Amino acid sequence: MYDSGTSTLTNLDHLWLDISETEQTKYWQQSSAFSTANRRWMAYLNRLSLNAFLPWLRTEYAPDATPSPNMAALPSIWEVVNGTAISFGGIRLVLIPTEASDLSELRVPQEWVDIPSWSADYYLAVQVNLEESCIRIWGYTTHAQLKNAASYDEYDRAYCLDGEDLISNLSILWMARQLCSEETIRIETAPLPELSLAHTENLLQRLGNAAVISPRTAVPFRTWGALLEHGGWRQRLYEQRQGMQQQWSVAQWLQTGVSDFAQRFGWGSVELQPSFAGARGSAPAAALPTLVRKITIAGQEYELRVQLKDNLENNIWRFELRSATRGEMIPSGVKFKLLTEDLQPFDGNQVQARKPVEKLTLEVALGEPGEGLVWQTEPTPDDYQIEILYF
């Protein structure tokens, strides 16, 4: 609650939202794994802003609003860039929190404007005031406005707009959608280059070192943007900067359990078949658990299952998509596919339901250990972002 001495100085055009001290402590604890004190602090500010703003947004305008791409992926963004995206009903907005007490400018990191899948319709200036336990949304702008009217700071790689040029009353965002529907909100963004596997490995090696304090300005923007846009690579970048070992090795999950990180993204394991007693040599597939991830496609719950066929030496894997409810069928048209780590197709990499089917199955024989695969479906699942499984 803002204290009474200053509450008469409250600008009613702005949206003020409280955050309790209990919440502050909770979100602080949830923001522990970052490479520097500053990154942890920025993640904390983002988490506070998200948790104050999202419930308000859901109550007032958009019950279906969710963080984008999903809650589990946010730390990998906050480790390197300030800002949190929220999407609802085809609209995307980005919260840009700062602690600045002056309202002179809004600085939007270029990533949120020029990476095609990151760019948004609206950008909200959020002032976090920990001392008064509140946040205030003091203005917003649009993608078009940032591209047309903001100045670009080449050193900081940010679009900067004067505070005076923001729309200070958030209600106008919805009002303008009704009254001024012809207004241009968003401008098309140019696609970023595809990165080769070798180039990516090299980048991850360099930028994954936490001693590089500002990886976002250490390589050209288009290269950096392409690396970040790939959810699987961004996740690896984040994990490496925390000094962690490989978290996405499926072979390892089978032996020592699914990593904490993968669990946060929805992976788990189940024993589907009774294990054979007394097996020798390399573990037979039947003795190993099946890996399962829940996904939602077009409102339906599905399970993605990954299983080793035969044994680890052969390195042949079976991927299955099936309904989470026993007996439910996959409707015709649904496509299930696998791609290499750098998103290239290969022979027999996809299967489509021509009629309602019980399951969609793909089998892949992998060569070198450590090869990565990316799964996708069409339609795209809710909260989807690219993830890489290493075999």
Place this chain on the structure above:
Amino acid sequence: MRSRQSITELFASFLQLDTDRVIGWAIDAKLRRNILNCQAQLPQPEESENFWVCYWYKVWQEAPESFAKGHLSAYLQEVCYWAAQKTITNVSSTQYSVSDCFQMAIVRVDKVLKGFKPNVGFSLKNYSSAIFSSELKEMLRQQQEVDICTNWRLLRKLTQKRLVESLQNVGLSANSISSHVLAWKSYQSLYAPQQPTGTRKLQKPDEATWTAIAQLYNAERYTQLPVPGPECSEETIEKWLLTSAKAVRSYFYPNFASINAPRGEEDAGGEYQDILPQLRQESLMTELIAQEESVDRQSQQAQISTILIAALQELDQEGQKIIQLYYSQGLTQQQIAKQLEVKQYTVSRRLTKSKDTLLLNLATWCKDSLHISLNSSVLNYISTVLEDWLKAYYSPSSQLE
């Protein structure tokens, strides 16, 4: 306060203030001469205040550095004074006098002129009153915050723009400012509070952190500075950061003495020429006379009030009650919540919803009657002036009339 009468007074005199009271008006000689000069170009003396507001606003748009800003600044003296007065009486704890607040607000006249939209049916006085009040509130709020922070905390609580302006204000060169900014960025990258609350008293970084900050600065200067400059020691970085913090603090406390001082008769003797060519000045006046814009505006103001009063009456009982308590009695949202026995959240929500309804009504009227094409920026403008209209409508003095 004596109210000003003639056009010359209205557009060329400035308030003289003691700490807490108005002493009188002082005429700026150059501005007065400029008015006489302009009057002389007209077939007959023009006594309409609105005519001159429109005229000088147009001149300002074409030549922001001309005398027009001075004339409009003079014109807005009372509005600014009353905004300062009202704001200060609502703040319980402040070390500022009305005079200080007036000086703080009047420097925002640029923002007023930049944001003013003459075709949207509100007067410059309405709009400036809204801006002066909100700017003043914001400045007082920020100062309270800055005052209780250590330098180290303060350095994490400002925008880059504010830092640059503060450093410019103390006269640093462009290159020196770039170095200070990079030192500040390096500091921010490596030093942050280590606890979720109670961070106002953030202390100086430890030695290891200073070493890291200096290292980062020295590495980044090759790519992050227009001129890399020499390698810097930890001591230099620390010195720059302290300079920055000091500059930011002094930027919050402008030197009041110099701001509103009119220029006396003594320098009126020399040749002067306004920036806008005389020919252009004349054609602007001719246009204005032909359009009779100033006449229209009077009746628009009355219509706006009619629309808003009708819209207010359309609100439900609770909505009306909350608006009234908030604007007429100046209660805070917490106090209203207490009085109505509802949550503060409900009050804030109802207030927002009610204002949205009024805004929607007014915007629709502007579109239909004034043929203004609506966009977000126009809506935002209307929303700003609406705030001022509500304050004026519910203020005790207007209800007596």
